[in-house]
Each structure stands twice: as structure tokens, then as C-alpha cells.
Amino acid sequence: MKTSWRSASLVASAVSVLALTTACGQENGTPAASQNVGATAAAGSYGSAGTGLGADASNNDPVAQTATAGELTVSDNAQLGKVLTDSTGLTLYRFDQDTAEPPKSNCDGDCATTWPPVPANDATAGEGIDKSLLGEVTRSDGTKQLTVNGWPAYRYAKDTKAGDTTGQGVGNKWFALAPDGKKAKAASTAGLSVRKDPNLGDIVVDKNGMTVYRFLKDKAWPKSVSNCTGACLEKWPAVGPVATNDTEGVVKKGLMSFTRPDGVKQQTVNCWPIYTFSGDKAPGDINGQGVGGTWYAVSPEGKPVGAPKQ
Numbered sequence: 001m002k003t004s005w006r007s008a009s010l011v012a013s014a015v016s017v018l019a020l021t022t023a024c025g026q027e028n029g030t031p032a033a034s035q036n037v038g039a040t041a042a043a044g045s046y047g048s049a050g051t052g053l054g055a056d057a058s059n060n061d062p063v064a065q066t067a068t069a070g071e072l073t074v075s076d077n078a079q080l081g082k083v084l085t086d087s088t089g090l091t092l093y094r095f096d097q098d099t100a101e102p103p104k105s106n107c108d109g110d111c112a113t114t115w116p117p118v119p120a121n122d123a124t125a126g127e128g129i130d131k132s133l134l135g136e137v138t139r140s141d142g143t144k145q146l147t148v149n150g151w152p153a154y155r156y157a158k159d160t161k162a163g164d165t166t167g168q169g170v171g172n173k174w175f176a177l178a179p180d181g182k183k184a185k186a187a188s189t190a191g192l193s194v195r196k197d198p199n200l201g202d203i204v205v206d207k208n209g210m211t212v213y214r215f216l217k218d219k220a221w222p223k224s225v226s227n228c229t230g231a232c233l234e235k236w237p238a239v240g241p242v243a244t245n246d247t248e249g250v251v252k253k254g255l256m257s258f259t260r261p262d263g264v265k266q267q268t269v270n271c272w273p274i275y276t277f278s279g280d281k282a283p284g285d286i287n288g289q290g291v292g293g294t295w296y297a298v299s300p301e302g303k304p305v306g307a308p309k310q
Contacts (some may be wrong), residue, residue, distance in 0.1 A: 019289075020284040036169040069123035069153075070145055077176070079195055079209065080132060080184040080283065084129070084177040086150065089162025092118060092153045094183065100150030103137040107154065114153040115167070115174065120144040129179050147183025169284030170198055174285025183282045185209070191242035192269070195250035195285060200305050203297040204250055204269060206239060209283030212274045214304045216294040220271035224258040228275065236288070236295070238266040251301045 070087025077083045084092045093115065097106045105157050107115055115231045120136035122301040123146045154168030156174070167174050170183070176184035185208075192212070195205045201238065204212040219225040241257035254271035266273050277288030277295070288295050289306065295302035 002220050007158060043305060059211075063162070065085075067119075068121050070125045071120050072129055072130040073126045074179050075163065077163075077184070079193075080168060080176050082128075082179055083164070083165065083184045084153075084179050086113055086118065086155070088177060089166050090155050090159055091163075091167065092148070093155065093156055093167050093174050094148070094151040094177050094181070096175070098152050100147075101145045103135065103150045105120060105137060105145055105152040107152075110138055114157055115261040116157060117143070117145040118155060120146045133179075137270045147181075148177055148179075151177065151181050153177060154267070166198055168198070169286065172287060175282060176283060183284075185283060188240045189218075190240075190248040191246035192250050192255075192267070193247065194308070195284075195302050197284075197297070198291065200286060200297050202249075202300055203305055204274070205283070205284075206276060207242075210276050210280055211284075211286050211288065212269070212298050213277055213288050213295050214238060214269075214272050214274060214298050214302075216296070216304065216307060218273045220268070220302075224268050224271050224273055226260055226266060226273040229261070233257055235278050237278065238264065239274045239276060240267060241265050242267050250301055268302075269298055269300075272302050274298055 011307045017108055031254075067088075068085075071093075072092075073085050073087070073089070075083050075085045075089065075091075088093060095105075095107050095115065098104060099106075105117065107117070117139060121144065123134060125131035125134055127144050133149045135150065136144045136154055137147050151193075155176075156164075158164075158166050165176055168176050185261075191207045192204055193207075194202050195209065196205050197211075215226070216230050216234065217227040226238065228238070238260065244252055244255055247255065250269060255269060256271070257265045257267050258273070260266050266276060275295075277285075277291075279285075279287040279291075286297060289297055294307075296307045299305050
């Protein structure tokens with residue numbers, strides 16, 4: 001039932017953030033109607049990896065090309081919460097451009113090389129997984145692909161070992177699958193923490209895993225000032241105060257709150273006011289990045305990630 005998915009293993013390195021404390025400013029669904037999984041032929045071969053719909057890296061492992069899902073399991077991910085994995089521990093993903101009702105895959109060609117469809121053959125529900133949510137969909141090439149609550153399931157060719165989630169948020173369209181077929185939701189941990197985004201690197205997220213942003217028209221010195229008011233705040237909600245001991249990986253220099261002109265308290269990172277974006281719908285979204293040339297994700301040091309140098 002269980003098939004090895006890689007003939008070699010890779011070692012990943014971890015990045016740590018040093019925090020210093022100073023002061024600034026003022027104050028501190030229903031299952032889709034897909035067919036039940038049956039003993040069908042495995043999906044076709046796949047090879048190279050990529051970061052979007054095309055292929056941009058080599059990964060032609062002949063073992064991987066015929067891998068089946070085996071017994072699906074639920075893994076606990078520090079950033080994404082509960083994530084669905086195959087029998088070898090590789091993360092399963094869903095694609096926003098697919099549909100669940102009715103189930104349909106819109107990832108073919110180079111896309112399917114980068115995001116190998118998970119064959120429906122041999123897929124079974126392990127502990128914590130509702131087997132009634134597992135089904136299959138017939139792809140355009142006639143092969144059968146595993147579905148979870150109607151959503152076609154994929155692996156990411158750049159995930160090289162159990163526990164990897166490098167496909168999370170790619171192109172703002174690919175997300176790890178939760179056991180119920182929904183997008184994996186960040187575990188509620190620290191009020192502010194750091195997530196490694198595949199496009200932006202280390203960025204700050206709130207307790208729900210949502211990306212935190214800075215507004216270039218704000219000020220930090222000699223005191224924190226927010227220039228986002230009225231309709232702006234509806235689109236860019238201010239992040240409320242977070243206790244210093246309720247943060248992970250965020251530099252504590254200038255990590256404090258201030259009182260806005262409307263009397264509401266707002267959190268800062270390195271004295272810069274921080275916000276979330278109403279256009280981000282799920283953990284891992286970075287739809288606010290670069291909006292208007294004034295909104296940017298925040299680094300653990302409070303800098304605007306990807307902003308033009310001034």
C-alpha cells in the first residue's frame with residue numbers, strides 16, 4: 001500500500017530571529033458529489049518542479065512518477081495547523097482555479113508537472129479523516145485523480161521530504177489541504193509571528209496567520225502616526241495591541257502600541273503601524289503586497305518587504 005516517494009533525502013535549514021527591547025512613540029462545507037475512490041489506474045507520470053503553472057526545476061524521479069497516495073494522514077504544522085499528507089508525509093494541496101462542485105481539475109500540461117495530481121488508486125482514509133470526503137475525478141487525459149470534499153488533490157514537486165509545505169501560497173492560488181478539504185488554516189499561536197513566504201521570505205503574520213502590512217505614508221519617528229483613516233481602514237484594518245510576550249520571531253525593538261486619533265489603539269513593529277488587508281481571504285495570501293505602491297508586507301525587523309529604496 002505504501003510506496004517510497006523519494007530515492008534521496010535533503011536537509012533543510014532553519015532561520016532564527018534575534019529580538020531586542022526598546023521604546024518609541026507613546027505606549028506600550030458539504031461533501032461534493034464526486035465518485036467514491038475505487039481501484040482505478042494510477043495517474044500519469046510527472047517530473048519537474050516550479051513556482052506557478054509552469055515547470056522551472058528538474059525533479060525527474062522515476063519512483064515519484066508512479067507514486068500513489070496510500071493511507072492519508074493528518075499532520076500538525078506549526079504555521080498551518082492540521083494538514084493532509086500522503087502515506088510518505090508529503091503535503092497535499094488544492095488549486096483555487098479548480099472547482100469542487102462539480103469536481104474539476106484545471107491543472108494540465110506544465111502545471112501538472114509542477115503540481116503532480118494525486119492518483120485516486122490506493123488512497124485510503126487514515127485516523128482523523130472522514131472517508132466519505134474522499135473521491136475521484138476523471139482528468140482530461142482520462143486518469144483518475146483523488147479529490148477531498150470535491151477538491152482535486154496535488155503534491156508540489158519542490159516538496160522533497162515529509163513535512164515540507166513550500167507550495168503554500170504559491171501564486172496566491174495554491175494552498176495546503178486541511179482534512180475537511182478546505183484550505184489549511186493557521187494554528188492560533190502567538191499574536192504576532194513570522195512565516196516564511198515562498199515569494200517574500202520572512203514576513204510577519206497575525207494570530208490567524210494573516211499577512212501584516214505597512215503603509216509607506218505612515219510615520220514612526222519621533223512618534224507613531226497612522227495616515228490610514230476612514231475608508232482606508234475598512235480596506236486595511238488596524239492590528240490591535242499585542243503583548244510583547246505574545247510574539248514569536250518578531251524583533252522587540254519598538255514593538256508597542258499607540259493611540260490613534262480616533263482613540264483606538266494600534267500595534268506597531270519597530271514603531272511602524274501595522275495592518276491586515278481585507279483582500280486576503282486565507283492564511284498565506286499576500287494580495288496586499290505592493291498595492292498602490294504604498295502597501296508592503298512587514299519583515300521581522302519592521303521593514304517593508306519589497307518596497308523601493310528611498
